Amino acid sequence: MCVSTSDKERVIKNISIVLVSPQVPENIGLCARVLKNTSFFNLLLVNPNLNGKSFEVSKRARDILEKAKICKSLKEAVRDSHFVFGTTRRKREYASVYNFGGILPMLAASARKKKISIVFGREDFGLSKEEMEYCDSAFYIPADQKFASYNLAFSVGIVCYKIFEYLENISSISSLSLAKNKDIEALYINIENVLKKLKFKSNITSGSLSTIRRIFKRTHLTRNEMKLLKSIFLAAGKKA
Amino acid sequence: MCVSTSDKERVIKNISIVLVSPQVPENIGLCARVLKNTSFFNLLLVNPNLNGKSFEVSKRARDILEKAKICKSLKEAVRDSHFVFGTTRRKREYASVYNFGGILPMLAASARKKKISIVFGREDFGLSKEEMEYCDSAFYIPADQKFASYNLAFSVGIVCYKIFEYLENISSISSLSLAKNKDIEALYINIENVLKKLKFKSNITSGSLSTIRRIFKRTHLTRNEMKLLKSIFLAAGKKA
Numbered sequence: 081m082c083v084s085t086s087d088k089e090r091v092i093k094n095i096s097i098v099l100v101s102p103q104v105p106e107n108i109g110l111c112a113r114v115l116k117n118t119s120f121f122n123l124l125l126v127n128p129n130l131n132g133k134s135f136e137v138s139k140r141a142r143d144i145l146e147k148a149k150i151c152k153s154l155k156e157a158v159r160d161s162h163f164v165f166g167t168t169r170r171k172r173e174y175a176s177v178y179n180f181g182g183i184l185p186m187l188a189a190s191a192r193k194k195k196i197s198i199v200f201g202r203e204d205f206g207l208s209k210e211e212m213e214y215c216d217s218a219f220y221i222p223a224d225q226k227f228a229s230y231n232l233a234f235s236v237g238i239v240c241y242k243i244f245e246y247l248e249n250i251s252s253i254s255s256l257s258l259a260k261n262k263d264i265e266a267l268y269i270n271i272e273n274v275l276k277k278l279k280f281k282s283n284i285t286s287g288s289l290s291t292i293r294r295i296f297k298r299t300h301l302t303r304n305e306m307k308l309l310k311s312i313f314l315a316a317g318k319k320a
Numbered sequence: 321m322c323v324s325t326s327d328k329e330r331v332i333k334n335i336s337i338v339l340v341s342p343q344v345p346e347n348i349g350l351c352a353r354v355l356k357n358t359s360f361f362n363l364l365l366v367n368p369n370l371n372g373k374s375f376e377v378s379k380r381a382r383d384i385l386e387k388a389k390i391c392k393s394l395k396e397a398v399r400d401s402h403f404v405f406g407t408t409r410r411k412r413e414y415a416s417v418y419n420f421g422g423i424l425p426m427l428a429a430s431a432r433k434k435k436i437s438i439v440f441g442r443e444d445f446g447l448s449k450e451e452m453e454y455c456d457s458a459f460y461i462p463a464d465q466k467f468a469s470y471n472l473a474f475s476v477g478i479v480c481y482k483i484f485e486y487l488e489n490i491s492s493i494s495s496l497s498l499a500k501n502k503d504i505e506a507l508y509i510n511i512e513n514v515l516k517k518l519k520f521k522s523n524i525t526s527g528s529l530s531t532i533r534r535i536f537k538r539t540h541l542t543r544n545e546m547k548l549l550k551s552i553f554l555a556a557g558k559k560a
Contacts, residue, residue: 106346114474119464140467181485222488224359227380234354237474238481245421248462249538278555291548298489299539308531315518316556 087192088247094191096122097240098157098199100211102232103129107203109137109145110233116141118237118244123148124157124197154199154211162194166207166215167235169228178219180239185258185300188246198239203232259306267306268293270313277317327432328487334431335483336362338397338439340451342472343369347443349377349385350473356381358477358484363388364397364437394439394451402434406447406455407475409468418459420479424486425498425540438479443472499546507546508533510553517557 097115102108108130115123125148128134138145151157158164165187168177190196199215201207212218221230221238230238271292301309337355342348348370355363365388368374378385391397398404405427408417430436439455441447452458461470461478470478511532541549 110471110474113471116467117463117470117474140469181489222485223357224484227356229380230357231350231353234350234357234474234477237477241474241478244464245462249421274556275552278552278559288548291545295539295541295545295549299535301535305531305535308528309535312515312518316514319518319559 091188091191091243091247092119093122094193094195095120095243096124096157096161096195096197097236098124098126098154098197099128099232099236100126100154100157100199100207101128101202102200103203104232105129105131105133106137107231107233109134109139109141111236112138112144112148113141114233114237114240116144118240120240120244121147124151125149126151126154126157154214158197158199158214160195161197163190163196164215165196165198166212166218167198167200167239168206168212168218168220170206170220176217178217180219180221180242183217183219184242184246188243188250189258200232200235257303259301259303263303263306263310264296264301267296267310267313270310270317274313274317331428331431331483331487332359333362334433334435335360336364336397336401336435336437337476337480338364338366338394338437339368339472339476340366340394340397340439340447341368341442342440343443344472345369345371345373346377347471347473349374349379349381351476352378352384352388353381354473354477354480356384358480360480360484361387364391365389366391366394366397394454398437398439398454400435401437403430403436404455405436405438406452406458407438407440407479408446408452408458408460410446410460416457418457420459420461420482423457423459424482428483428486428490429498440472440475497543499541499543503543503546503550504536504541507536507550507553510550510557514553514557 097111097120099108099111102111102125108125108128112123112134115121121144123144128150130145130150135142135145149157165183170177187196187198199207199211201211207215221235223230268289272289275288337351337360339348339351342351342365348365348368352363352374355361361384363384368390370385370390375382375385389397405423410417427436427438439447439451441451447455460468461475463470508529512529515528
């Protein structure tokens with residue numbers, strides 16, 4: 081498997097960043113700039129307070145602003161998307177709210193095949209209840225509990241940067257097909273069995289198994305990687 | 321091993337963010353705000369263009385700005401630091417320049433024990449050659465090659481956010497003692513030997529070993545985690 085630039089490009093191309101009623105003109109310019117820093121280019125603005133200051137602040141990302149699609153409603157902005165992610169600071173009853181770090185691999189995997197939108201609300205009160213109903217799911221960006229409110233442009237910046245970085249680090253987007261949780265759980269059972277057969281039992285504490293879980297949890301195993309590990313531990317189990 | 325809040329707090333407390341001659345007042349306020357979003361509080365400003373707009377933009381992070389130490393030179397700002405990291409867009413001859421993602425675990429591990437500074441240069445041309453000489457090492461933030469220049473506040477924001485997130489994800493900062501590269505390389509050799517003994521050879525291609533490398537590369541193994549994996553594969557090798 082080797083790096084596929086066209087796969088990365090497809091993911092980026094399939095993601096639209098939607099700003100709902102951004103009120104501070106400079107924020108819109110800063111968003112355009114950080115989109116361009118991180119290779120994104122699809123910007124949709126719903127009733128924006130866009131003016132000369134936005135263009136001034138955008139610097140060399142002026143083209144992103146010039147090509148931005150201006151919409152009258154969120155409904156219109158997400159019309160062509162197969163999946164819509166809302167962003168929120170609050171947990172709400174009517175939508176699942178995920179930690180952004182946890183949902184990132186799934187988000188990137190979705191964008192490999194389908195058009196998706198990531199929607200950011202207005203500076204002062206985010207997305208309305210009605211607007212959240214256009215979102216299939218929602219996520220929050222982890223922050224200090226005492227001051228969790230990021231500036232709008234930072235929220236956009238963190239999201240775009242993390243996706244950009246994720247795509248840079250994944251060697252092959254083709255393997256972005258992530259392992260299912262149940263298969264990973266089965267892998268842990270394989271590993272545990274091998275350890276027991278290896279008479280590793282005396283040294284292996286529940287802490288050791290937690291450590292193994294933690295290593296693999298951090299790494300977001302793809303389906304192919306998981307298969308390889310599984311076959312190794314199955315072979316080891318037979319020999320032991 | 322369990323999460324130690326005091327360890328996290330110590331890392332954050334030991335990190336100072338230094339802005340050298342920031343020219344745009346709003347940028348200074350945005351930096352203060354994102355520091356507070358991500359639990360940071362040590363801000364040092366070298367000859368800043370600080371005014372009312374900075375305080376206005378900082379919102380509820382006004383206290384960070386009020387407590388910020390104003391210095392006349394970078395030398396004065398980094399006086400108490402054991403280790404100084406500079407940020408740059410350019411690779412330079414007179415300092416090692418790392419990818420921020422790669423240097424992050426080492427940076428966090430340093431800050432567990434000693435005071436460190438992370439230095440950001442002015443908006444238009446970064447840090448001067450003379451200022452870079454006060455930095456022990458330097459890093460860049462990955463970006464689109466065609467437009468790699470982040471707004472100053474974004475650079476600060478990405479760095480603070482990534483450290484914050486890293487500390488949230490590491491279960492125990494006490495285990496932040498990272499495995500050495502040579503030990504990780506020895507681990508790969510162990511794994512390869514086990515695979516050969518398991519007669520896994522026919523299935524195991526150089527691609528499979530690359531996959532294993534990639535999994536562990538992504539996960540930033542700590543010394544303890546590496547030891548556990550090593551002992552498992554050594555036991556498997558003896559049995560196979």
